Amino acid sequence: MEHTHHYRDGRLCRRLAEQIASMCAEDIRIMEVCGTHTVSAFRHGIRTLLPRSLSLISGPGCPVCVTDQAELDAFIEIANMPDTILATFGDLMRVPATGSSLQKEKAKGKDIRMVYSTMDALDLARANPERQVVFAGVGFETTAPTIAASILAAHAESLRNYSVYCAHKRVPPALDALMHLSGIEIQGFLLPGHVSVIIGEQAYAAFFEKHRIPCVIAGFEPADMLYGIGRLAEMIASGTPGLENAYGRAVSEQGNLRARQVMDRVFETTDALWRGLGRIADSGLAIGEEFADFDAARRFCVNVRPAAAPAGCACGEVLTGRCLPPQCPLYAGVCTPAHPVGPCMVSSEGTCAAYWKYNRLSDGWGK
Amino acid sequence: MKNHTIALDHGSGGLLSHELTEKIMLPAFDNPVLSRLDDSAVIESQKGRMAFSTDSFVVDPLFFPGGNIGDLAVNGTVNDIAMSGAVPLYLSAGLIIEEGFAVRDLETIIASMAAAARQAGVSIVAGDTKVVPPGAADKLFINTSGVGWIDGDLEINAANARAGDCVLLSGTMADHGMTILNQREGLSFDADVKSDSAALNGLVARMLSVAPDGIRVLRDPTRGGVATALNEIALASGTGIQINESSLPVRKSVSGLCELLGIDPLYAANEGKLIAIVDRACADAVLTALRQDPLGTDACIIGQVTADHPGRVVMETAIGGRRIVDMLTGGQLPRIC
Ligand code: SF4
Numbered sequence: 001m002e003h004t005h006h007y008r009d010g011r012l013c014r015r016l017a018e019q020i021a022s023m024c025a026e027d028i029r030i031m032e033v034c035g036t037h038t039v040s041a042f043r044h045g046i047r048t049l050l051p052r053s054l055s056l057i058s059g060p061g062c063p064v065c066v067t068d069q070a071e072l073d074a075f076i077e078i079a080n081m082p083d084t085i086l087a088t089f090g091d092l093m094r095v096p097a098t099g100s101s102l103q104k105e106k107a108k109g110k111d112i113r114m115v116y117s118t119m120d121a122l123d124l125a126r127a128n129p130e131r132q133v134v135f136a137g138v139g140f141e142t143t144a145p146t147i148a149a150s151i152l153a154a155h156a157e158s159l160r161n162y163s164v165y166c167a168h169k170r171v172p173p174a175l176d177a178l179m180h181l182s183g184i185e186i187q188g189f190l191l192p193g194h195v196s197v198i199i200g201e202q203a204y205a206a207f208f209e210k211h212r213i214p215c216v217i218a219g220f221e222p223a224d225m226l227y228g229i230g231r232l233a234e235m236i237a238s239g240t241p242g243l244e245n246a247y248g249r250a251v252s253e254q255g256n257l258r259a260r261q262v263m264d265r266v267f268e269t270t271d272a273l274w275r276g277l278g279r280i281a282d283s284g285l286a287i288g289e290e291f292a293d294f295d296a297a298r299r300f301c302v303n304v305r306p307a308a309a310p311a312g313c314a315c316g317e318v319l320t321g322r323c324l325p326p327q328c329p330l331y332a333g334v335c336t337p338a339h340p341v342g343p344c345m346v347s348s349e350g351t352c353a354a355y356w357k358y359n360r361l362s363d364g365w366g367k
Numbered sequence: 368m369k370n371h372t373i374a375l376d377h378g379s380g381g382l383l384s385h386e387l388t389e390k391i392m393l394p395a396f397d398n399p400v401l402s403r404l405d406d407s408a409v410i411e412s413q414k415g416r417m418a419f420s421t422d423s424f425v426v427d428p429l430f431f432p433g434g435n436i437g438d439l440a441v442n443g444t445v446n447d448i449a450m451s452g453a454v455p456l457y458l459s460a461g462l463i464i465e466e467g468f469a470v471r472d473l474e475t476i477i478a479s480m481a482a483a484a485r486q487a488g489v490s491i492v493a494g495d496t497k498v499v500p501p502g503a504a505d506k507l508f509i510n511t512s513g514v515g516w517i518d519g520d521l522e523i524n525a526a527n528a529r530a531g532d533c534v535l536l537s538g539t540m541a542d543h544g545m546t547i548l549n550q551r552e553g554l555s556f557d558a559d560v561k562s563d564s565a566a567l568n569g570l571v572a573r574m575l576s577v578a579p580d581g582i583r584v585l586r587d588p589t590r591g592g593v594a595t596a597l598n599e600i601a602l603a604s605g606t607g608i609q610i611n612e613s614s615l616p617v618r619k620s621v622s623g624l625c626e627l628l629g630i631d632p633l634y635a636a637n638e639g640k641l642i643a644i645v646d647r648a649c650a651d652a653v654l655t656a657l658r659q660d661p662l663g664t665d666a667c668i669i670g671q672v673t674a675d676h677p678g679r680v681v682m683e684t685a686i687g688g689r690r691i692v693d694m695l696t697g698g699q700l701p702r703i704c
Contacts, residue, residue, distance in 0.1 A: 010613070013686035043631075045688020222686045348629075358690045360679075 007221030008044070016226035017049040023233040024053040029185055030232050031178075031321055033171065034192030035062035035349025036220055042358035044222040054233065057184075057321040060174050060277060061192060062349040063139045064091050065319055065342075068273035069307040071167045072097035072343075075136050077302060078165060079110045085128060087121035088136040090114045095343045098307050102136075118150035125154070125162035134296045137166040142194045144168045144285055145259035148266035151287065151294045165296040166287050169272050171195050172207050173283035177274070179211050184321045188214035188232035190225070193247050198263075200255025201245045208243040219247040266291055275309065275343070276316030313342035318351050325355040332356060373468040378498030391474055392494060395481035400457075400492040408492035410457055413516040418453035420444055421512035429476065429506055431550050433542070433562030436509055437479035439638060442566045443589070444511040445487045449568040450585040450641065452523040452575065453515035458484065459493035461510040466501050476507065487566035489513065515568075521575075525603035527583035530674040533650035534608060535643040537570060537657055538563070538665040539616045540593050544635030545624050559620045565639030570660050574643065577656045581649030586642045591695045593669075594633040596642050597680045598694045605677050610670030610692065612685045634695050644672060 006012075032038055038058045041047050047056060060066045076097045079086040086102070093103045093114065106112040111131075115121050118135060125133035137147050147164055154162040171192060178184060191204060196217045208215050214235035218228025228246045235241050245251055254260075263285070272284025287295040296302065309316060312330050317323035325331050325344070335341040337353055344352035376383040393402060400408045424440040441458065448455040460480065464473070484491050542563040549560055567587060574582055584604075588596040593615075601608045617625070617632045625632045639662060645653050650668060657663035675681075680692040 008685050010686050042690055043684075044686055045682075045684035045690045046686070048688040048690070049686065222684075357693045360691055360693075 007223040009223065013049065013222050013226055016223060016230055020054065020226065020230045020233050021051040023230070023237045024051045025237070027053045027055070028187050028233060028236050029055045029057055030188045030190055030229060031057045031059045031186045032190040033059040033061045033175065034195065035065070035347070036194065037061070037190060037192065037218070037225060038351055038354050039349055040220045040225060042354045046222055046225055050229070057186065058318070058351040059178070059321060060274065060319045062344070062347050062351070063169065064095055064347040065315060065344045065350050066169065066274045066276065067138050067167055067343070068275055069098060069309050070273065070304050073307050074165060074302050074304050075102060076100050076105060078134050078296065078300065079105045079112050081132070081300060083130070084132045084134060085111045085113055085124055086134050086136060087113050087115045087124055091347050092136055092138055094340065094346045096310055096340060096346070118146045122150050122153055122159070122162060125159050129161060132161050132163070135164045137164045137168050139168055140171055140195050141198045144267065145198060145262050148262045151266050151291050152262065154294055155291060163294045163296040163299050164287065165302065166285060168285040169274065170269065170283050170285065172203050173280050174274060174277060175207050176210070177277045177280045177283070178320060179213070181320055186321060187236045190228050190232060191215055191217040193217065193219045193250060196247065196251040196255065198256050198259050201243065201251060201253050203255065204243055212241050214241045215243045217245045217247050217251050219250060276319040310341050315342035315344045318344050325352040328352070332360070371470055373464050373466060373470060373473065373498055375466050375498050375500065378464065378496055384496065387496060391477050395477045396484070396491045398490040398492060400490065401494070408457070410492060413456070415519065416517045418448045418451045418515045418517055420447040421510065422447060423508060423510040425508050426547065427505065428550050429472070431546050431562055432560065433546060434564035435476055435479050436507060437476035438483035439564050440509040440511045441480050441483035441487065442564050442638060444513040445489055445566045445568055446587045448513050448515040449571045450587055451517060452521040452571065452582070452585065453517045455487065455489050455513055455515035455568055458489050458491045458511050458513040460491050461495045462497070463504050463508040464496065464498045465504045465506050466498055468506055483566065487568055523582055523585050525584050525586065525600045528600050528604035528606050528644045528672045529583065530606055530672055531647050532583055532644050532672040533647050533668050534597070534610060534670040534672065535645055535650065535654060535657065536593065536616065536667060536669045537641045537663045539618045539621065540637060540640070541617060541621050541625060541632035541635035543638040544592065545621045545630070548628060548630070549624060560618070560624060563637055563639035565662055567639065567641050567662065570641065570657065570662050573656045573660055574653050577652045578645065578649035581646035581653065582643060583646065584644035588637050588640060588642055590636050592632070592634040592636060593642065594680065594692045595695050597692065600644060601680050602678050607673045607676035607678070608670060608680045609673050609683070610680065611683045614667055614669050616665050616667055633692060
């Protein structure tokens with residue numbers, strides 16, 4: 001872990017912060033698209049180093065948070081099917097679906113297992129041949145290749161009792177949808193590091209050409225983020241937008257070609273529902289015809305009924321930068337991590353949870 | 368013992384129970400109070416106020432680098448008693464064993480309990496063993512309770528922290544919690560990490576000998592880690608606590624594992640560390656005393672108590688920013704102790 005120390009060097013970070021301050025004569029609004037950036041900014045105190053004229057707005061970058069209510073309800077429905085094991089990453093367990101959550105279903109005796117990887121879910125299927133194992137596929141391009149790989153593995157060994165309910169989403173179409181929302185006034189995007197490792201810088205080229213808005217791919221260490229924010233501030237101040245990769249040690253132009261091939265083989269793009277952004281064309285990943293057998297939605301004819309978000313919850317606005325968590329009337333009073341109303345207060349990468357956890361003092365740091 | 372595994376009869380109170388006690392427990396714990404095998408242990412009362420504590424241990428796995436459930440169960444209760452400034456003297460041990468448990472493993476665990484008790488200078492004077500059918504318990508659970516006596520009018524408790532006091536930590540964070548995580552199924556990263564399970568009463572005695580009036584609060588940051596213990600102190604005393612990220616001691620291998628698993632070492636369990644809130648005037652003397660003990664070589668001052676932000680813990684981050692260090696809410700892995 002030696003290398004991380006360099007990117008957490010106090011002097012380097014303060015120098016970067018000073019440079020940013022010198023470029024922020026006017027108010028600017030930058031959106032960090034990725035939930036990991038949101039948490040890192042709070043955890044390292046990055047927001048407290050930034051000038052007050054710069055607002056760092058969290059975007060739709062927490063996969064659990066953008067999952068539509070209807071999809072959360074579908075997971076509950078699957079967990080209630082007979083002879084079925086629902087396998088999921090831990091962060092989905094406590095997210096409130098309509099009238100329940102996976103954790104509550106588990107407490108009622110439904111067989112829901114927390115796994116650390118899709119390979120664990122495959123192992124479950126191998127060990128329980130008499131039962132159906134369904135993986136709850138929630139995430140972005142970061143985890144999509146591992147889902148695809150699990151389907152390829154299941155196909156290769158004719159594992160008939162494994163399937164995936166795929167609610168995976170793609171980041172670039174969501175950026176485009178954000179640009180069409182009124183009232184967000186974002187002047188630059190700090191683009192996600194992990195997603196970009198897979199899809200590469202090229203994946204944002206069309207978006208950038210269309211909107212000519214400053215875009216910088218950044219890593220997650222404090223110096224990475226401060227450098228990325230600095231580049232954005234400079235582009236905004238000088239009126240020269242660009243698409244830049246400031247995370248060259250992990251992200252290439254083309255991304256991870258093998259991972260992209262695996263994804264292309266298994267998935268096709270489809271319209272998807274996002275909390276806060278609604279239906280976005282081509283923003284989802286669906287399991288393609290060749291692997292239709294492994295698509296839980298088709299195998300079990302899962303009924304996806306439109307469902308309303310929790311009453312009073314402003315997650316949709318929070319996820320699109322139109323509302324800060326403390327502006328939600330339920331924040332901190334009714335809605336806390338112990339008693340979450342919306343997904344943004346549950347997920348470890350949720351914006352409301354991050355504000356509550358790191359930013360509850362009254363002196364308004366981090367704005 | 369003839370049997371290789373524990374049977375239901377070992378907990379029946381009959382012959383096999385007797386054999387378990389005679390062959391394994393008594394020789395290991397070897398003390399006159401226990402050997403009488405009466406229904407209750409009768410011990411001499413000591414001068415002063417008595418501290419009394421209990422804790423149940425369900426750690427999974429039972430064996431881990433740096434210890435096992437046996438020494439953990441003894442050290443855990445010894446430490447809870449020591450954190451009130453009391454001198455721990457007597458412990459009880461209740462075992463709940465799942466049928467089919469290997470006798471050899473039980474012997475190893477009992478030997479560890481005995482060794483830990485000897486090391487800490489306490490006697491295990493009362494005990495009980497129950498055996499339950501497979502599935503009714505997972506392998507082995509241990510409850511320990513203990514008593515100790517507080518000398519004079521020593522007042523050490525969480526409400527005592529005052530603005531201006533120093534916050535000391537006796538060594539590196541997260542060793543126990545990350546060891547258990549590392550052992551768990553699916554998380555078998557190859558890292559050289561080891562539990563810090565240890566009795567801290569010797570360390571406390573050393574601190575009290577150099578600053579009998581200067582120690583305000585002692586806490587052993589077990590479940591919930593240093594962050595949770597500091598929050599409890601801030602809440603109980605109505606003060607604010609300010610810590611510095613760059614002075615928090617974490618072993619390199621442990622910090623690497625934390626990074627990999629996305630775990631904040633501030634929230635990971637410790638089983639052989641203490642937090643001391645100390646009058647600023649004695650902080651250096653206490654720190655020196657801590658460092659003279661093998662259990663305190665990495666001790667350091669990690670922050671101070673302040674009148675600002677009462678009830679909250681705030682950290683100056685390594686890069687010079689600030690953030691709240693909150694209580695843990697959910698998300699913690701179960702059965703680490
Ligand atoms: S504070 Fe709670 S209710 Fe409000 S937006 Fe956040 S998650 Fe939803």
